[in-house]
Structure formats: C-alpha cells, structure tokens
Amino acid sequence: MNILFLNGPNLNLLGQRQPEIYGRTTLGDIEAQVREQATKAGVTIDFRQSNHEGELVTWIQQARGKFAVIVLNAAAYTHTSVALRDAISAVEVPTIEIHLSNIHAREEIRHRSLIAAVCWGQIAGFGEKSYYLALQAALQLKPS
Numbered sequence: 001m002n003i004l005f006l007n008g009p010n011l012n013l014l015g016q017r018q019p020e021i022y023g024r025t026t027l028g029d030i031e032a033q034v035r036e037q038a039t040k041a042g043v044t045i046d047f048r049q050s051n052h053e054g055e056l057v058t059w060i061q062q063a064r065g066k067f068a069v070i071v072l073n074a075a076a077y078t079h080t081s082v083a084l085r086d087a088i089s090a091v092e093v094p095t096i097e098i099h100l101s102n103i104h105a106r107e108e109i110r111h112r113s114l115i116a117a118v119c120w121g122q123i124a125g126f127g128e129k130s131y132y133l134a135l136q137a138a139l140q141l142k143p144s
Helices: 027-041 053-062 075-079 082-091 129-140
Strands: 002-007 044-049 069-073 095-099 121-124
Touching: 002 027, 002 053, 002 129, 027 044, 027 129, 053 082, 069 082, 069 129, 095 129, 121 129
Parallel strands: 002 044, 002 069, 069 095, 095 121
Antiparallel strands: none
C-alpha cells in the first residue's frame, strides 16, 4: 500500500511558526515518525510539502493509480481552494483531511473547509498526532 502525505503552505515553518498553536515539532520530525510507523505497518509513504497551490493540485492529479490514499494538510488552502477540492474529486483517491490545530475552535475564517465534502474524513486538533491518526485511518480504509 502506498500513501501520499501532502502538506500545504507554511508547514515548512513548523517548529518556528506560532509554536503556541502548532507546537515545536518540525515537519521533518513528523515525517520521520510517520515513516517509522509506516515501515512497521509494511506500507510505503511519500511525504511532500509545497507553498504553491498548483503544485499540490498536480501531485493530487498524479496520485491516481499510484497511491491508495492521500493524507492532505492543505493548511490555509483548506479554506480557499476550489482547485484542490476539484482535484480531489476528480482523481477519486480516498483523501483524509488533517490539521494540527482544531480549525473549528479558531478564527471564524478557519471554520469552513472547502475540501471536507470531497474527503473521506477529517482529523483536526491533535497536533503532530493528527498525522499518526491519519496513517492509522488510511490503513483501515477499504475503498469500495
């Protein structure tokens, strides 16, 4: 099983950016832990980050036939990107939306996810554990 982890804008700054909200763990640290868990589970992961919406769209489009599941932390694009929503819908690869913070407990602009309706589920508010929970959810998905 291959799982694609995609990370959106500013997640390359994890550990530095607003640690009171996002924690002090870096994206590299999270990736290392997810890789370790994936290896133990016998699955392969591809872990990517981009600050560019179009690059994320391209990666989603290329996932069809290569990945069983996409785990997507779209970051700010969660609330603004119809392009990501359309790409997820088009490729028909089960997608899990994740967030480090609880987007529903933050500013009102963050309460609405444009991608949630085309994702299999959403995991939010567990900090770096959101990634580990998403891996466990991906392992349990049985696409019809």
